[in-house]
Amino acid sequence: MNTTDQKVGNPFENDNARNSTPDDLPYQFVWTTDFARLISSKNHVLIGARGSGKTAIIKMLSHEYLARLNHEAAAKLIRDKSFVGTYVPMRLSWVGGLKNKPWLTEKGRENHFQWRLNVACCSAFISTLESCLRAYITGKAEFFITERDVCLQLSAAWFPTLRAESIDKLRQYLAEVEYKKLLDEEKLRVNDGVEFSKVGVEFDIGLFEPLKRAISILKSFIKFPQSTIWAVCLDEAEYLSVEYQRILNSHLRTFADGLVFKITTMPYKHYTLETNTAVPLVRGDDFDYIYLDSMEVSKRTFSEYEALRKFSTELFERRLKGSRWENSGVTLDMLLGTSFILSDKSVSQEAIVELIAKHSNVATLERAKYLLGTAKFDDEIGRKLKGALLLRDAASQLKGNSSSSIYSGVEMVIRCSDGNPRRFISLLNSMYLAGSDESGFKPVPLAVQDRILRHFSTNEFRRIISEPNHGNDIHQLLLKIGKFFKEALHFKPLSSDLILSFRYNVDDSAIWDVVSEAVGVGLIRPLVEKSDFDELPVREGTFRLSYMLSPYFYLLPRRGRAISLSAILNSPPPLADPTLQMELL
């Protein structure tokens, strides 16, 4: 999307970085410290749930995108030629083809993967080449001459019988050789039952070798400093099986002669640390994890909500920048108003005691009465219980089809999007469609916000069933946990310890598989230790439901106190089991 398109369009329409172009992503990108950490000569595995912004980050590392980022540090990196990244998406549309060949031997599978990844890297490198020529070659004539000379050398290296004199031709020949290879493989299988096609042998040499050759050809035309970091940014490694990840790991271990790797995957989907050598990867030495979901800004002084708010506000402002709303002065607060459940707006101590009398246990009421009128009341009772009491009271008063405004207000929308940029932009998109017209943004009515959040929440929960391999199990587990928390919040007397998270304490690998898959899709969140935000807990630790599920289960989007998972799983099913209901007629 160019600037003109952006001005007339809806700034929140595109919620997915995969669909962002070099023209619009740099506009919308928020420079974070995690992003800055990636610009180094260290190998990184970037971990984040679906929609957490992995693709935006890894795409922005590429020279093609970084060169367009309006940021001082980015401009310096490009000017000094200190970081040259190539973005290689490992899309399901080609990685899915790796899985349909059960007839191949282990060696055959390895060769096929290596061949296709080599071609994908070279194809991606063509964009890097184009960007480098644009950035470092001045003058039209020199540009065309250099383009032709580089392309001729690259085509001699990649397909010796063809002469590509332009970038377009290079791309075309690469596609042709790839297609011939795919057809030849099928022909060999069908006619002779054999593998190992000889088409495109130039890409059969070691993994990343054709890319390295291409880099050295480029370096012979453009002078790069010795210290330049050449990064291969591999996106969506979660689609690769263990054996293919093992092959990649081997390259992380050997440092691949000047290439560094930035690999994205979902939580728990860096399946192995093994390599094809006898020595496995060592975290810290060979690579580092960066865990995106832990909201890096919260690592220092901010509270969880402050960090979320800062990130979300910046995202909102970036989206408005360059759109026709840029100078309208519109803010998130104006658009969404305040949440009566979560805002800091004070509710009198007397009113809270009244709600406690209605919804809490005797001990809590006694304590509240004892502390009434003191500063301790706010610390020990008010802050902890206010949101839960207001939510419970509002929910208990809903009648029939009456509209609700429980899930509304800027604090609620930010919390429910849970720091997930895709969810947040999707929500803003719906709010925008509900609240804008030709004259500009209008505040979105609270009841409309509630409807939108509830709709999103229901969809997130219901749609998880379709997820391959574990969808049903994730759905069942979330249902069990969500119902348990709902019962504790709405049907039992409240204490000042709200149960809204769980401690993993089950010795059952099948249950762990489901929990870790749910973390991967972003519906369960581990509560990572402040001492190490990049450490994901394995078969232990404390987790909570994504706040996006709060509207579906009528929960408060807060961490609360943890209860053991075994207690939740062993809790009796609700009495009104629908399968036990008798037919009425």
Place this chain on the structure above:
Amino acid sequence: MAKLYVEDISLQDLFERVYEISIFSCGYEERSANLATILKPEKIGCTLVFGFGGKKSETCLQNEALFKEHLESDVTDISYGETHRIISVLRAEVEKLIFSKKEIVKVLVDYSSMPRLWYSEILNFFKNFNSAVEFELDFVYSVGEHAHSDQPQQLGDPIVLPGCEAVATYSKRTVAIFGLGFDSGAPICMHGKIEPDNTYALIARPGALEDYSKKTFSINEDFIAESVDEVIYSPLSSVKQTYDSLREIFFPFRTSAITVIVPFGPKPHALAAIIAAMNYPGVTCLYSSTGSRPSVVTATSELVLSRIYKDVEQVAG
């Protein structure tokens, strides 16, 4: 490079033909034996009946008995993950015929109850088999009435159908075409994984029954509203027309984007998608099984008939 051509044929074309090889599948759907009971045994030549490995339902055993009775044919079980065995079975059968010096080998494929993987593999075999003999394949689909529900189902691992891989080089943009069926969750889930730049939906109209296209639209209404740029309609009864409709969608993108077709709709639409993916380097056909739902699928007596043959010519990029 061999290119596949498809045309619609009539019942008369079907009944007039004497086939050298006929391929059936024997499954849990009542309709899987429908065609076998209609055709005269002397017209179907050598018979191959592929069955599903694993535990068999009552209907499945009844169907096996029907194949035995009508075609005197035993079932070759294909286990999950062993679809490639179809290739060796076919090769053995076809090599026998080549020795008989026929110029054209006529093949019948009843894909009414076949998984998409199987008929993609069958077509892949005939497309790539090197021989002086010409093959003409008549694909037959017995239209079925489904006891359907719109409850989302857990999907299987997404894979590219055999012979339907596309080049990764057009990696800048992705166009997706979703064939829509009665599972509301499947296209949404796959859309989330493919993350296309442009999305089209394909609905069968007219469908198997009069109200099916409306039902399909209504079941997938959320997906259409949230993600689809345009809905394309094509009749269930014409593989040729569906193939042309698909080409019209992806043709403008054929050198600038990869087109991913995900055929959750009826099988004749999936067949058209497979042919398109086999003919164009930038088009792929990705499928994620919605699992075998042992639902009752009764044949409506309608047949969808298509003739596919190959011609060797250079495919335009």
